Amino acid sequence: MTKQTALIVDDEPDIRDLLEITLTRMGIEAYTAPDLASARSLLAQHQPNLCLTDMNLPDGNGIELVQWIQQNTPNTPVAVITAYGSMDTAIESLKAGAFDFVSKPVELPRLRELVNSALKLSEPKLQPAEENDEPGLLLGESPQIRKLRNQARKLARSQAPVFISGESGSGKELVAQMIHLQGPRADGPFIAVNCGAIPSELMESEFFGHKKGSFTGAIDNKPGLFRSADGGTLFLDEVADLPLAMQVKLLRAIQEKAVRPVGDSQEIAVDIRILSATHKNLPELVQEGSFRQDLFYRINVIELAVPPLRDRxxxxxxxxxxxxxxxxxxxxxxxxxxxxxxxxxxxxxxxxxxxxxxxxxxxxxxxxxxxxxxxxxxxxxxxxxxxxGSFSAEAGNSDSGAVPVPEGEIDLEGYLESIERQAIEKALEATRWNKTAAAKRLGISFRALRYRLKKLGME
The missing domain is CATH 1.10.8.60 (Helicase, Ruva Protein; domain 3)
Known part of the structure; x- marks a missing residue:
């Protein structure tokens, strides 16, 4: 088996030595370069499986190297080492095409995670292939869907947060699943959450988990969505519906790559990729003040627009x-x-x-x-x-006229389902469970009756 190789680019000898020792212990052969010119030369000679570069170099910066690699050796994932707290620089590197970033001082567990994820991109199944959709999620041959598949496949090789925009029902979650399944996290969990469906008072517990006994009703420890997605992808659907208080906590969790469960005093590190989506106009909500600008910039590193069905x-x-x-x-x-x-x-x-x-x-x-x-x-x-395929009055009860509606609040879906169930039962009993005759009595096709029996669990 061919040994994995990596290129380390940093003008500080101590940093180069630390990174080289770490990679060598992981079984990776490391080359080192002190500047951009040397890095380009080594990249052309060796085609390494991974490149780690510092942001500040004597003859340029890491962004320039990311752009050069994108043009000349696009199969080599590159991670940028940034100064502590310089999130703007990190985001700039991701937009330029960096696979991921790590902040100084470099935490070795975080570095090993990054390296292992990057090396997965060298596996044959994750190499750029012909224009297709390996998971079979984004169907279609229109120019719009071909472009979307191509963009999603490229973004799958990055760890950059992606904001997926598009109208309701256009398939934003399918796009998120494709990005997950075609990337290095494919073997990890894909956790999708509708942010608008969680009551505000339960949000912190749902996202970050809680300790047993931390509040009334907390009868067990709960990991939360972030920890459930550890090693994989967390898809935040309808992210615009998050209340402002939760937006602050979400931003911190994304930036620190750690969460603190409700009732716990310790933060727990998580390794996840964030994908998000909404059908609302997020920049407009930022202008109105109902969505935090700093969170918007953090989740919208790269935007991917899903075309409406009428355009294809x-x-x-x-x-x-x-x-x-x-x-x-x-x-x-x-x-x-x-x-x-x-x-x-x-x-x-x-x-x-x-x-x-x-x-x-x-x-x-x-x-x-x-x-x-x-x-x-x-x-x-x-x-x-x-x-x-609504039933006539005689289908369910020939003696009755209008269907009675209960007083007060009702579960409409459940109520209508119960009426449908009763009508089917009466028709089947009247025909001695002859489905063909029951369907005729109900005024629907035999196929429609089979469909409803299956849907209602009445088979």
Missing amino acids: GDDIPLLASHILGRIAREYECDPARLTPAAADRLRGYDFPGNVRELENILERAFTLCDDDRIDAEDLHLGGGVAPG
């Missing part, structure tokens, strides 16, 4: 085929296909809800279509009452 209409048939296949497998039904008229109808639709809306439209059409063919009228686009 040629991808709709491929997406639709994939979605319909998944629905058929999930509900153990025969697959359905779009007629040319249905495909044309979808291509001409605006999709304000993007891919998520396409999924909902197809799932509904799947239950209503006949003969495994989804025609244009099965899609029910362009207004009118959205069909849910």
Whole structure:
């Protein structure tokens, strides 16, 4: 097996010696250079698996070396050594294409983590490949989706925080998953959290964990999301919904790469990559004062924009085929296909809800279509009452008229599901559990009944 190699660039002999000893003990052969000119020469000769460079060099700076490597040896990940507390410099190096950064004085455990992550990029499966989507998440052949896949693949090789912007339902979490799966953290956890779904009073505990007995209800130790994502990726969806008080604590955790659980006096180091997203206009929220500017700059080192579905209409048939296949497998039904008229109808639709809306439209059409063919009228686009395959009064109880609605607050989804369940049960009992006859009695297709039985867990 070929020995891993690294280039160390620093004008201080003591730092070079420390880094060389550390890498040698890790089984890595190290070359050293005191300046930019020597570094470029050694890079051209040896093509190392990793480069560590100081920011301040006699004949230039580390940013220049990062840019040179991006142009001449792009397969070599480069990490920059920055002065303590110089976060602006670190962010600048990440934007220039650095894999990661480490601050002086160099903490050897942190350095070893960085080196191990960087060396994973030399593994064959993480080398730049042809224009594809190895995890099979970002489907489509439009120029917009090809560009997005290419950008995501490049960003997967970095540890830079990425802010993913795009409309609701456009697939921002899928982009985050692709970045995770194509990077050196692919073997680690991918933890996704919707920041808007956590009650403000529980946020600190959810993110950072807590110690047993730290507050009423804390009956066990809890690691929290940051520690659960250790060694992997933490995806903060709808990050704009974080309250200001939590934004301060989040910023500190990201900068210090450590968290302090509620009720604990010690900070715990974490090794995670932060990806974030929102459908809101984050720069506008910064101007309004509802989102901290320092946190915005920290999570928005690199921005990746996800195109809306209406801008890539040629991808709709491929997406639709994939979605319909998944629905058929999930509900153990025969697959359905779009007629040319249905495909044309979808291509001409605006999709304000993007891919998520396409999924909902197809799932509904799947239950209503006949003969495994989804025609244009099965899609029910362009207004009118959205069909849910709703039952007539006689399907559930022929003696009743309008469905009674309980007084006070109700769980609408649960209430409607209970009505649907009762109607199906009565239809099955009336037909002695003949599903074909029950479907006819309910006024829906046999496919729709099978779908609902599976969905409601009534099989």
